[in-house]
Amino acid sequence: MKEKELRLALVLFGGVSLAVYQHGINRELLNLARASRAYHRVEGPAAKQAPGHVYPAGAGADAWTAEVYFDLLKRLGRMVDLRVLVDVISGASAGAINGIALARALAHDLSLAPVTRLWLERADMQRLIAPEARAGKWDKWYFRPLLRPLLAWARREGMLETQPDPETLERALAFVRSRWFSAPLDGALLSAELLDGLLAMETGSVAAGSLLPSGTCLSLAVTVTDFRGIERALFTHDPPLLREREHRHLLRFACEHRRTGELDSDFGLDNAPSLAFAARASASYPGAFPPARLAEMDALLAARGLTWSTRERFLARNFAHYRASGMNPAEVVLLDGSVLDNKPILAAVGYIRVHRAFREVDRRLIFIDPHAEARVGEGAGSDGGEGEPGWFEVLRSALSDLPRHQPIHQELAEISRYNRQIRRLKATIVQSRPEVEALVERATGGALSGPFTAVELRHWRLTSTNMLGAMPLVYDPWWRALVLEALDFLAGLLGSLCGCARESPGARWLQQVVEAWAAHAGILREHYRIADDVGEDADMPAFARVVIRFGIEYKRRRINFVLHELNTLYHALPGEGRCTTAPGVLDVVKTRIHECLDALAIYDDCAFVDAPAAAAVRALLQPATAAAAVRSEADAAAFAMRNAVALDALIERIGDACRIGEANANMDAVLVSDAVRAIEPHCRRQLLTAYLGYFYWDVILRPALGALALGSGPLEEVLIDRISPQDATALASVTEGRPALAGTAFAGFGGFLSAAARENDYLWGRLHAAERLVGIVASAVGGPGAPDASELRVFRKRAFEAILDEEASRLRAVPGLIARLRVAIAAL
Numbered sequence: 001m002k003e004k005e006l007r008l009a010l011v012l013f014g015g016v017s018l019a020v021y022q023h024g025i026n027r028e029l030l031n032l033a034r035a036s037r038a039y040h041r042v043e044g045p046a047a048k049q050a051p052g053h054v055y056p057a058g059a060g061a062d063a064w065t066a067e068v069y070f071d072l073l074k075r076l077g078r079m080v081d082l083r084v085l086v087d088v089i090s091g092a093s094a095g096a097i098n099g100i101a102l103a104r105a106l107a108h109d110l111s112l113a114p115v116t117r118l119w120l121e122r123a124d125m126q127r128l129i130a131p132e133a134r135a136g137k138w139d140k141w142y143f144r145p146l147l148r149p150l151l152a153w154a155r156r157e158g159m160l161e162t163q164p165d166p167e168t169l170e171r172a173l174a175f176v177r178s179r180w181f182s183a184p185l186d187g188a189l190l191s192a193e194l195l196d197g198l199l200a201m202e203t204g205s206v207a208a209g210s211l212l213p214s215g216t217c218l219s220l221a222v223t224v225t226d227f228r229g230i231e232r233a234l235f236t237h238d239p240p241l242l243r244e245r246e247h248r249h250l251l252r253f254a255c256e257h258r259r260t261g262e263l264d265s266d267f268g269l270d271n272a273p274s275l276a277f278a279a280r281a282s283a284s285y286p287g288a289f290p291p292a293r294l295a296e297m298d299a300l301l302a303a304r305g306l307t308w309s310t311r312e313r314f315l316a317r318n319f320a321h322y323r324a325s326g327m328n329p330a331e332v333v334l335l336d337g338s339v340l341d342n343k344p345i346l347a348a349v350g351y352i353r354v355h356r357a358f359r360e361v362d363r364r365l366i367f368i369d370p371h372a373e374a375r376v377g378e379g380a381g382s383d384g385g386e387g388e389p390g391w392f393e394v395l396r397s398a399l400s401d402l403p404r405h406q407p408i409h410q411e412l413a414e415i416s417r418y419n420r421q422i423r424r425l426k427a428t429i430v431q432s433r434p435e436v437e438a439l440v441e442r443a444t445g446g447a448l449s450g451p452f453t454a455v456e457l458r459h460w461r462l463t464s465t466n467m468l469g470a471m472p473l474v475y476d477p478w479w480r481a482l483v484l485e486a487l488d489f490l491a492g493l494l495g496s497l498c499g500c501a502r503e504s505p506g507a508r509w510l511q512q513v514v515e516a517w518a519a520h521a522g523i524l525r526e527h528y529r530i531a532d533d534v535g536e537d538a539d540m541p542a543f544a545r546v547v548i549r550f551g552i553e554y555k556r557r558r559i560n561f562v563l564h565e566l567n568t569l570y571h572a573l574p575g576e577g578r579c580t581t582a583p584g585v586l587d588v589v590k591t592r593i594h595e596c597l598d599a600l601a602i603y604d605d606c607a608f609v610d611a612p613a614a615a616a617v618r619a620l621l622q623p624a625t626a627a628a629a630v631r632s633e634a635d636a637a638a639f640a641m642r643n644a645v646a647l648d649a650l651i652e653r654i655g656d657a658c659r660i661g662e663a664n665a666n667m668d669a670v671l672v673s674d675a676v677r678a679i680e681p682h683c684r685r686q687l688l689t690a691y692l693g694y695f696y697w698d699v700i701l702r703p704a705l706g707a708l709a710l711g712s713g714p715l716e717e718v719l720i721d722r723i724s725p726q727d728a729t730a731l732a733s734v735t736e737g738r739p740a741l742a743g744t745a746f747a748g749f750g751g752f753l754s755a756a757a758r759e760n761d762y763l764w765g766r767l768h769a770a771e772r773l774v775g776i777v778a779s780a781v782g783g784p785g786a787p788d789a790s791e792l793r794v795f796r797k798r799a800f801e802a803i804l805d806e807e808a809s810r811l812r813a814v815p816g817l818i819a820r821l822r823v824a825i826a827a828l
Contacts, residue, residue: 002079002080002081002360002570003080003081003083003359003360003570003583004080004081004082004083004359004360004361004362004780004781005082005083005084005085005357005358005359005360005361005362006082006083006084006085006361006362006364006776006777006780007085007086007087007088007355007357007361007362007363007364008029008084008085008086008087008088008364008366008776009086009087009088009089009090009348009349009351009352009363009364009365009366009718010029010086010088010089010090010091010099010102010348010366010367010368011089011090011091011095011343011344011345011348011365011366011367011368012089012090012091012092012094012095012096012098012099012367012368013092013095013338013342013343013367013368013369013370013371014092014093014094014095014096014336014337014338014342014343015093015094015095015370015371015743015748016093016094016285016743016748016749016751016752017094017123017743017748017749017750017751017752017757017758017761018094018370018371018741018743018744018748018751018761019094019095019097019098019119019123019751020119020120020123020743020751020758020761020762020765021370021741021743021761021762021764021765022094022095022098022368022370022765023098023101023112023115023116023119023762023765024761024762024763024764024765024766024767024768024769025368025723025765025766025768025769026098026101026102026105026112027062027112027116027765027766027769028065028766028769028770028773028799029086029102029769029773030063030102030105030106030112030211031063031064031065031066031069032066032069032084032773032777033084033085033086033106033211034063034066034109034211035055035066035067035068035069035070035072035073035084036069036073036083036084036085037109037211037213038055038056038066038070039053039070039073039074039077040083040213045077045081048074048077048081049074049077049078053074054067054070055067055070055071062111062112062113062116062806064802064803064805064806065766065770065799065802065803065806067802068770068774068795068798068799068802069773069774069777069799071795071798072774072777072778072787072795073777075787075791076777076778076780076781076786076787078785079781079783079785079786080780080781082777082780082781083213083359084777085211085212085213085216086102086106086218087212087216087217087218087219087351087355088218088219088220088348088351088352088355089102089103089218089219089220089221089348090220090221090222090223090344090345090347090348090351091220091221091222091223091282091337091344092222092223092282092336092337092338092341092342092343092344093223093282093283093285093336093337093338093342094283095368096222096223096278096279096282096283096337097194097279097282097283099220099222100198100220100222100253100275100278100279101115101197101198101201103218103220103253103255103267104198104201104267104275105201105211106210106211106212106218106255107210107211107212107218107255107263107265107267107268108209108210108263108265108267108268109209109210109211110201110202111201112201114197114200114201114203115197115200115201116762118193118196118197118200119758119762120755120758120759120762120810122193123751123752123758124752124755125749125752125753127189128185128186128189128190128752129184129185129186184288185285185288185289186289187280187284187289187290187291187292187296188296188299188300190280190283190289191276191277191280191292191296191297191300192300194276194279194280195272195273195276195297195300198272198275198276198279199269199272202269210255210257210263210265212255212257213257214257214258214259214260214261215257215258215259215358215594216256216257216355216358217254217255217256217257217355218254218255218267219252219253219254219351219355220252220253220254220266220267221250221251221252221344221347221348221350221351222250222251222252222253222278222279222281222282222337223248223249223250223282223337223338223340223341223342223344223347224249224250224251224278224281224282224292224334224335224336224337225247225248225249225334225335225336225337225339225340225341226246226247226248226249226332226333226334226335227247227291227333227334227335228245228332228333229245229246229247230245230246230249230321230322230325230327231243231244231245231246231325232244232245232246232503233503233504233505233508234503235503235508241505247340248340248341249334250318250344250347251278251281251282251318252317252318253266253267253271253274253275253278254266255267259591266310266313266314266317270309270310271310271314273297273301273306273308273310273311274308274310274311274313274314276297277292277294277296277297277314280292280296280297281334281335281337282334282336282337282338283336283337284334284335284336285336285338286335286336286339288749289336291333291334291335292333292334292335293330293331293332293333293334294329294330294332295330315329319332321501321502324499324500324501324504325501343367343408343411345365345367345408345411345412345415346411346414348365349365349411349415349718352365352716352718356560356563356594356597356714357714357716358590358594359567359570360567360570361716362719362780363716363717363718363719364718364719364720364721364776365415365718365719365720365721366721366722366723366776367408367720367721367722367723368722368723368724369722369723369724370724370725370741370743370744370761371724371744412720415718415720416720418717418718419717419718419719421704422715422716422717423717425700425701425704425715426715428700429564429697432696432697432700433686433689436689436693436696436697437685437686437689437693439467439693439696440464440688440689440692440693442467443460443463443464443466443467443692444460444692448684448685448688448689449681449685451677452672453672454665454668454669454672455535457668457671457672457692458535458536458664458665458668459534459535460692461664461668461691461692462530462534462535462537462539462540462544463530463531463532463534464692464693464695465479465530465695466529466530466532467695467696468695468696468699469529472527474699475528476526476527476528478695478698478699479528479543480524480525480528481702482547482551482554483518483523483524483543483546483547484515484524485547485551485553485554486546486547486549486550486551486552486554487511487514487515487518487523487524487546487550488511489550489551489552489553489603490514490546490550490651490654491507491510491511491513491514491515492507493550493606493609493654494510494514494617494621494654495507495510495511495625496605496606497606497609497614497617497618498510498617498618498621498622498625499622500625506625506626509624509625509635509636510621510625512633512636512637513621513636513639513640513647514640516636516637516639516640516641517640517644517647517648517651518546520640520641520644521542521644521648522542522543523542523543523546524543525543528541528543529541530544537661537664545655548660548661548664549655549658549660549661550655550658550660551660552600552603552660554698555600555660555663555664556597556600557694557698557701557702557705558691558694558698559593559596559597559600559663559667560597560714560715561690561694561697561701562593562667562687562690562691562694563590563593563594563597563714564690564714564715565686565687565689565690566586566589566590566593566687566690568686569581569586569679569683569686569687570583570586579679579680579682579683580680581678581679581680581683585675585678585679586679588675589670589673589675589676589679589687592670592673592675593667593670595666596663596666596667596670599663599666600660600663603658603660608657608658609654609657609658610657613653613654613657616650616653617650617654620643620646620647620650624639667691671687671688671691721772721776723768723769723772723773724768725739725740725741725764725768727768727772728767728768728771728772730771730793730796730800730828731767731771731800731821731824731825733824734817734820734821734824740760740764741760741761741764742754742756742757742760742761743757743758743761745757755813756813756814759811759812759813759814760814760817762811763803763807763811763814763817763818763821766803766807767800767803767821770796770799770800770803771796771799771800774792774795774796774799775792778792793828796828797825797828800821800825800828801825804818804821804822804825
């Protein structure tokens with residue numbers, strides 16, 4: 001049975017009260033993840049297709065549609081064993097709140113039902129107004145007779161789609177009569193509500209554990225805007241150093257479900273204050289809520305007698321560069337993340353490019369855009385615009401609407417370009433494979449077909465690059481690039497030990513010192529050559545030993561390439577004349593290779609360096625980095641010459657502490673193991689060629705991967721899907737041509753003014769998500785035997801019915817909508 005992973009990366013845009021719509025979508029994403037976990041709780045195709053293998057009864061009172069997704073996965077399982085997981089989330093403003101809640105639910109298999117209650121019952125404008133900002137009996141009394149003309153004007157200005165109901169009128173009046181010229185909404189109350197919602201998820205939990213499969217990681221990025229910003233150094237020609245302030249900021253969280261079963265999570269109960277603060281900061285809409293500061297969360301916890309045990313971990317992860325610049329995170333003033341980054345697609349793409357899948361992967365970036373419906377045919381410069389825009393419309397658009405609703409064409413075009421280049425690189429690998437295999441065969445004397453030892457494999461690995469020696473125009477520049485890459489890692493490591501922020505003057509000066517040392521030591525040279533008889537790392541020339549000790553990125557690229565070649569052995573089903581080795585045999589090899597790759601993670605920071613070695617680095621280099629802003633490249637070279645002996649000893653000591661060379665020995669051990677020998681010969685030769693001949697592909701791949709900002713990550717395309725009112729059309733007749741969402745009114749605040757608006761948007765979120773997710777999951781499995789449109793229509797109808805059956809008793813404010821939906825669903 002062919003096995004495949006469908007990995008979803010979610011991007012949740014800002015949308016103020018349209019957060020309620022996004023939350024409805026998240027409910028379905030969580031149920032899909034639950035269904036996938038339940039489907040894979042048994043092993044083997046026969047067990048998964050057995051009649052008795054069904055979604056467990058009572059597995060979550062709020063997971064009614066999970067059974068539908070389970071049955072869809074079982075239907076697709078006749079052809080492909082598909083696992084679905086969400087492993088990347090990025091969000092801004094309202095999207096950040098929902099992204100945080102979903103990430104917590106996925107990481108620890110928690111219920112979103114308490115968050116549903118938060119949105120439907122507590123997200124009310126009347127509650128959110130700060131007590132001191134509430135209007136007294138006679139405050140701005142003159143707005144009472146003016147309200148209806150004002151709303152008529154708002155409709156003309158495009159801020160209101162339909163005639164408001166009495167509840168909306170009441171709350172709109174309370175808002176305009178509240179305090180002016182300072183934020184009318186209560187930031188402390190918002191913090192309390194967010195914290196309560198995140199804490200309450202524990203009490204409604206489905207089961208202990210995680211919805212992340214073992215060996216996977218969930219990454220979350222939340223955008224915020226630093227009002228004052230942090231100073232950044234920019235190196236130019238003249239003047240040589242510029243300083244600017246960076247106001248964009250990302251708060252990052254992660255959960256790793258290790259293969260041992262252990263969870264290393266930023267989403268646990270003890271992290272609820274960190275998550276609540278991030279949500280509060282990202283959603284501090286300018287003019288409505290006051291800015292967010294750490295003191296607000298500290299005061300809230302103190303008043304409740306609670307502790308924030310993970311506070312230091314949160315600050316160390318997200319504000320270390322502030323501290324390195326001498327700034328106190330407690331003094332940072334944070335605004336709504338949507339001010340500068342309302343659509344954090346690139347943050348999600350950055351995570352996608354470093355997340356590895358164990359099996360063949362179908363990678364999707366799904367962006368959730370509640371505003372897509374409202375923007376069709378509208379906006380400045382669009383074909384739908386007519387006449388001269390009003391003064392207020394222009395002002396509002398310039399200050400708020402246009403920045404927040406900027407098109408994402410550039411980001412999506414970049415992803416399309418990335419996919420095109422990935423396809424070309426894969427084609428190049430396939431086309432060049434026979435030639436590289438022939439080179440490796442000559443270098444090894446044809447010994448790959450028979451048994452060989454780890455000693456022989458190590459000799460071939462150390463000398464195989466000499467096959468490029470006949471082409472010095474390629475060989476020398478490639479070796480020089482590898483050496484510089486290793487020196488970059490060394491300089492970055494020294495900078496971290498000295499407390500230098502990346503791209504700071506101190507970090508730049510250390511880079512110049514390291515390169516000057518390397519040139520003086522003969523490591524950076526004009527020509528490179530390795531003797532044909534070397535057999536140990538110690539026999540290698542100095543330039544090669546630097547790469548062996550510090551060439552972490554090269555090692556990651558090579559291991560990822562071996563994994564790429566191993567994955568191709570799974571692609572063909574039996575009978576296609578390709579690799580017929582059992583997937584279980586390949587799994588054993590892949591697990592061991594992944595362990596080699598995982599072992600390199602300790603080099604992501606400087607914690608692996610022992611205390612005495614770290615102290616020696618600081619003693620020699622830290623005093624000089626403090627004055628780096630006024631030092632030139634000549635100063636760095638002079639420092640390297642004066643301290644050449646000390647630098648030699650220090651770098652030797654750091655190299656011993658790194659022990660990166662052991663990664664090569666570990667991979668050698670895997671490739672001479674019985675598990676690899678169990679792979680059929682021509683497939684095993686492909687795997688060994690990928691390892692020993694990788695230098696050939698690296699000549700092509702390294703510059704291409706750098707241009708794609710892929711680094712050492714896997715070669716995977718990223719397909720783009722959207723969930724929005726525009727894309728879900730199965731029930732479009734119910735809206736009778738009107739916009740489906742009510743939260744778009746009042747510049748996105750409409751949902752906070754009416755319970756009916758919130759219930760409407762929440763229900764449509766679930767229905768739209770169910771429709772789209774059925775199609776997205778099915779599209780991961782194509783070819784003969786895949787479900788046709790009529791089959792998928794049945795799955796969608798079942799999902800729609802389950803949603804209405806679950807929500808009918810809860811949603812009391814929209815009985816007419818539910819009645820119309822039942823009629824439309826019955827007609828499908």
